[in-house]
Amino acid sequence: MFKKIVIVLLSFLFIISGSLKLTNAKKQNDYLYKALLTALNNNSQIIIKINN
Secondary structure: OHHHHHHHHHHHHHHHHHHHHHHHOOHHHHHHHHHHHHHHHHHHHHHHHHHO
């Protein structure tokens, strides 16, 4: 149970850091960061579904 909570919190931290990088990204890197961000979002949703 505790490990699952930690995993979810870490995934949210990655999403937050990814979104911060996205806002600071140059136009060349925007597509890459968006792809990374959507991948992180999908992973966190899967983790949350597993927990629930």
